[in-house]
């Protein structure tokens with residue numbers, strides 16, 4: 359019999375020692391199998407690079423991410439210097455700036471970096487949450503992909519080189535500003551005006567000047583932003599790249615014709631500045647045909663961001679379940695390790711399934727995205743079989759975005775509850791921060807309802823050359839037949855409903871079923887990927 363000891367010796371140290379020493383890649387055999395399953399001939403190099411970057415992500419960058427998350431380290435604005443010059447300096451902790459240099463120093467978007475090396479590094483880095491790094495990384499990737507397709511002018515080619523290889527020893531960071539106060543989803547309703555420079559000043563090529571406001575501008579510290587705006591006299595959204603500072607002005611802190619009005623106070627991604635901006639004559643370079651601005655921002659820039667939301671959701675789940683499982687083995691209640699309570703065991707198993715299926719599918723889909731050369735527009739002339747494969751990837755990117763954003767919120771909440779009261783303590787583990795970041799992932803890059811509506815419209819439009827039942831059969835090849843047949847029947851039925859816009863009882867019920875069906879459909883796809891990974895030997 360044990361008697362009470364008033365000098366309570368209880369300690370978390372055994373658990374903390376384990377957590378301190380976990381290597382995100384070396385200690386994750388499932389992740390290694392996922393990489394082996396999908397990286398093909400790039401596996402050896404990607405595996406080697408993953409081991410190397412994991413030693414940074416799992417220890418130094420993990421600790422820096424924790425340190426910069428404290429409320430007193432959040433970014434803030436200095437609008438003026440001591441001599442009454444407007445500078446709009448975003449003050450961020452030195453630790454974040456150091457980590458940013460190190461992460462961007464990996465040159466993830468250089469032509470010499472294999473896409474699989476980039477992907478596995480991003481997955482490992484994302485296990486640390488947003489940390490002021492995840493959004494700038496994906497925005498830079500979107501900017502690079504856009505410029506690789508459309509940069510022709512010397513100015514844009516220099517910006518591309520700056521983002522890929524660096525200039526004067528620094529690698530540039532990108533941002534993307536689409537959302538305005540009257541609507542973030544409804545980009546065609548943008549009001550920001552792009553005035554041709556030539557109408558203001560003769561001989562200035564095809565540059566523009568921007569006037570108006572953007573209301574959600576994350577990674578505001580970036581060097582360049584992709585910005586949507588309407589050219590004077592046009593109702594069509596064009597796409598522009600805007601330098602934050604014109605050459606020579608960064609050191610003098612003179613911004614390029616815009617002011618940062620305030621930083622937003624957010625639930626999550628708190629280490630990342632998100633600002634409201636007024637443009638008053640910012641110099642902007644058009645990218646791609648002006649009339650295709652919307653198609654390019656959605657097809658190229660938002661596709662990269664949506665893939666990242668999927669990948670970072672999987673990364674967050676992987677970390678959440680790993681830490682919760684070990685805690686449940688360490689911690690006892692009523693004389694038993696938590697993991698031995700059937701309720702807890704069942705929850706851990708569910709979390710594990712969600713983490714593994716989302717990780718496997720994120721890598722599988724990336725393989726298929728690469729096979730399409732990252733081009734998801736259906737307007738080209740190509741064999742029907744290729745067009746169908748492109749369509750699959752295009753829809754899966756949206757399905758993954760909404761599913762992983764949703765599931766990662768659930769998994770981090772479930773993981774917190776395994777820790778009981780300690781789960782919601784910000785200085786006990788990273789889980790509250792990962793949870794708050796996951797909630798943000800649901801909102802940006804296309805909220806759930808908007809993407810569900812888009813997927814329904816896409817499937818309807820494609821139905822005459824790609825029947826919903828055939829799409830389901832192709833995407834779920836290898837899944838159990840009864841599951842495939844049930845999904846085929848329901849998808850066919852719901853896609854045949856003329857529109858999701860009627861406010862009648864039937865349409866509302868169809869919408870409710872559509873939401874649940876899309877979730878199940880993507881889980882079925884994820885389960886095919888997970889089974890594929892589990893079938894290979896380590």
Ligand SMILES: Cc1cc2nc3c(=O)[nH]c(=O)nc-3n(C[C@H](O)[C@H](O)[C@H](O)COP(=O)(O)OP(=O)(O)OC[C@H]3O[C@@H](n4cnc5c(N)ncnc54)[C@H](O)[C@@H]3O)c2cc1C
Nearest residue numbers: 534535536537541542543574575576802803805807808811
């Ligand atoms: C932390 C944070 C950072 C952000 N950073 C950036 C950034 O850097 N750059 C940027 O451009 N934006 C950014 N955003 C904005 C984000 O992309 C928008 O919030 C998002 O696009 C939604 O726009 P909204 O907030 O205006 O909501 P609304 O468009 O007003 O939507 C509100 C609700 O209506 C639903 N809805 C809208 N349209 C439809 C439809 N057709 N069918 C069904 N339902 C619909 C939506 O799903 C949502 O539930 C950021 C947002 C957050 C939270």
